[in-house]
Every structure is written in C-alpha cells, then in structure tokens.
Amino acid sequence: MSFKVGIVGLPNVGKSTLFNAITNSKVEAANYPFATIQPNFGTVAVPDERLEKMAAIMSSKKLVPTTIEFVDIAGLIAGASKGEGLGNAFLANIRETDLICEVIRCFDDKSITHVEGNVDPIRDIEIINLELILADEATVKKRLERIEGKAKSSKDKEMLAEVDLLTRLRECLADGKLLNTLDYNEDEAKILKSFQLLTCKKFIYVANVSESEVAEENDYVKKVRQFALENSAAVVKISARIEEELSELDHQEKTIFLNDLGIPNSGLDDLIATAYKTLDLQTFFTVGPQEAHAWQFPKGATAPQAAGIIHTDFEKGFIKADVYNCEDLIALGSEQNVKNAGKVRLEGKAYVLNDGDVCFFKFNN
Numbered sequence: 001m002s003f004k005v006g007i008v009g010l011p012n013v014g015k016s017t018l019f020n021a022i023t024n025s026k027v028e029a030a031n032y033p034f035a036t037i038q039p040n041f042g043t044v045a046v047p048d049e050r051l052e053k054m055a056a057i058m059s060s061k062k063l064v065p066t067t068i069e070f071v072d073i074a075g076l077i078a079g080a081s082k083g084e085g086l087g088n089a090f091l092a093n094i095r096e097t098d099l100i101c102e103v104i105r106c107f108d109d110k111s112i113t114h115v116e117g118n119v120d121p122i123r124d125i126e127i128i129n130l131e132l133i134l135a136d137e138a139t140v141k142k143r144l145e146r147i148e149g150k151a152k153s154s155k156d157k158e159m160l161a162e163v164d165l166l167t168r169l170r171e172c173l174a175d176g177k178l179l180n181t182l183d184y185n186e187d188e189a190k191i192l193k194s195f196q197l198l199t200c201k202k203f204i205y206v207a208n209v210s211e212s213e214v215a216e217e218n219d220y221v222k223k224v225r226q227f228a229l230e231n232s233a234a235v236v237k238i239s240a241r242i243e244e245e246l247s248e249l250d251h252q253e254k255t256i257f258l259n260d261l262g263i264p265n266s267g268l269d270d271l272i273a274t275a276y277k278t279l280d281l282q283t284f285f286t287v288g289p290q291e292a293h294a295w296q297f298p299k300g301a302t303a304p305q306a307a308g309i310i311h312t313d314f315e316k317g318f319i320k321a322d323v324y325n326c327e328d329l330i331a332l333g334s335e336q337n338v339k340n341a342g343k344v345r346l347e348g349k350a351y352v353l354n355d356g357d358v359c360f361f362k363f364n365n
Helices: 015-023 049-058 087-095 121-154 157-174 186-193 219-230 240-246 251-261 267-278 303-310 312-316 326-332 335-340
Strands: 002-008 040-045 062-064 067-072 099-105 202-208 234-238 281-287 291-298 318-325 345-347 357-363
Touching: 002 015, 002 087, 015 040, 015 067, 015 240, 049 062, 049 281, 049 291, 049 326, 099 121, 099 219, 099 267, 121 157, 121 219, 157 186, 202 219, 202 267, 219 234, 234 240, 234 267, 240 251, 240 267, 267 281, 291 303, 303 312, 303 318, 303 357, 312 318, 312 357, 318 326, 326 335, 326 357
Parallel strands: 002 067, 002 099, 062 291, 099 202, 202 234, 281 357
Antiparallel strands: 040 067, 281 291, 318 345, 318 357
8 A cells, every 4th residue: 555645846946856855866957847748657665664674673674664755846837737748748757646745935046047037935835826726727617517407406425515515616716715624524535535635635845945944944944834724734944955865875874964954854754754654654563574664544544444555355354363463572572571571462354443443363264
C-alpha cells in the first residue's frame, strides 16, 4: 500500500529541486517556466528506526519499509483552469493524488525569475488555490446540469441527495473556499469520491527557503504559517537546495551536516511525518527471520482490515491476531522475552490497531 503526493506550485519555486532531493533522481530543474512538462514519478522509502531496530533483533534477511509516491507536476500559472500554460494536463495529474503539496517560494534571489515578477507567498497560494477552485466549479456545474432536472422529475432519493450535495459544493466554491473546509457525512463522502474534486483533498504548504535561512523563520514563512493556520492546513519549512545536498550523503554525514546547520531533522523527514499525520496514516509491522515489513494503514482500521492490507484472503479468513507493541520488542531484546513478560495479546475482529503494533495474523484458508 502506497499513497501518492502531488508536488505543485508556480514555475521556479523549487518543485523539481525538491523532487530531486526526495527521490535522489535527476529531473530538469531549470530557471524558466515549464521546464517540467510531463509529471515525474518517484517512489521513496519512509524512514523508520523502529523497523531497522526490530530487523536487527530478529536477524531478518530482508527489510521492507513503507513507501510514498511523489509526483512532480508542471508549474501552474493563473488561467490554468481555462487552459493557460499546461492547463488541464496539470489538473488531470493532480486529480490522481491523495494529498496536494504546494511548494511556496519564501526566498529572495534576483538570479531566479518569478513568473509574477516578485516574491509574495500568499498571492502565490491564492493563485494556485483559485485555479483549483475554478476547475472544481466547472466539474460541479457540469454534473448538476446533467442530473438536476432528472432528479426532480424522477424524485429519486439518491439523485436528489446528490443534487443537494452538489448545490452545497457550488455555494462553497462560489465563496472562494476549498471544499476540504466542509464537513461531510458517510454517504456524502462516498458520492464525493466519484467526482475526484481537487479541493476536497488535504493540503500541505511547503515553505521553500534559502540555505542561509533554514534555521530561521523569515517573514515569508510567518505569513504562510498564518495562512495555513486560518485554513486548517499544515506547513513544512524546507530548503530544497539543502535537501538536494543531503540526498547525496550517507547517514553519518547527514547527521553532521544537520548539526552544523542547527536543525534536528531534515525537511524531507518533516514532510513525510506531516504527510502521514495529514492523511491519518499509521504503521504496523510483521517481523521474523525472513522479513521485517512495515505496513501503512488508515487510523481506525480493525485487525481484519489491517490483515487485508497484506492479502485479501487474510481479511476474509481472519480468526485472531497475536499483537504486541514494537517498543516492547526493542526494549526487551527478543520476541521470547516479550512473551515471557506477558506483553503479547490475543485480539479479535473488533480490535482497532495502534501505530507501532506488531501483528501475527491467524486465518482460515
């Protein structure tokens, strides 16, 4: 199981430089608009010290971390919803992501042009969000025109419920608000999935700063944080250039570099952690001599649902699961010690998994 994060922003804000750092790949990062025309895809492992420690304890032959797929999408400009720049090609690529990561330029550099002429992070955010809102408005309007008359004449309850929802969406968008600011019940959430609306997705704002300001909060970053606070979104401060340099170093060199900069974690690690939290994702583990494996699961998943992430047959035939916390294995040094300490529990179908659970699923074939 992997989720997909779309990296978006205006041209020349550092998107492709950040993507290079994330995937340690080399895509073009040029000082002119639309250097990235086709989306670039990169799957990266999610760092997790717990998995590494357990693999060492269990002498696992193979270590399998969870992954995130990042998509670097061409720079957006005002008018994209009407076909300006790369227009609908950009918007189509965004529809397929689980989370939108907006890279915002928060640094001054006369050698790097800005498509709008000057650096203004809030204006840049508003340009991007407006284009997404306009694209969603077009989608909602088209759907309403198709079913509204039919729903009223047939009085079909499901169609009428959809019309009510679409009307509420239209009003929200007309007010210039993102659709992720509304609350939806379970039935509405199911209807929404089929629409692939852009502003229903969750957002992270990545404030891209210069190398010299990575340990500081400049005025640009402060403005982005205030905007995000008012819109219930997360912010991660990153220097894309530094992340690109870090991607070339081994673990020890990276630690020394970060200490010299006066920052505890890399911006990429912060971005991954924030993406997990924003999407309500957690991790459970299966460990043994052959393999130590980390698995993503949505917060609130039951034991059978988690088992189904490994294989659908595990969910269908689920009986019970032996469960303990990964920290107990790390602290006690062996699975036998965990058992001797009475830390292993037998859980049934109603059990809701916690982050860090180590599971052994029992099922009928």
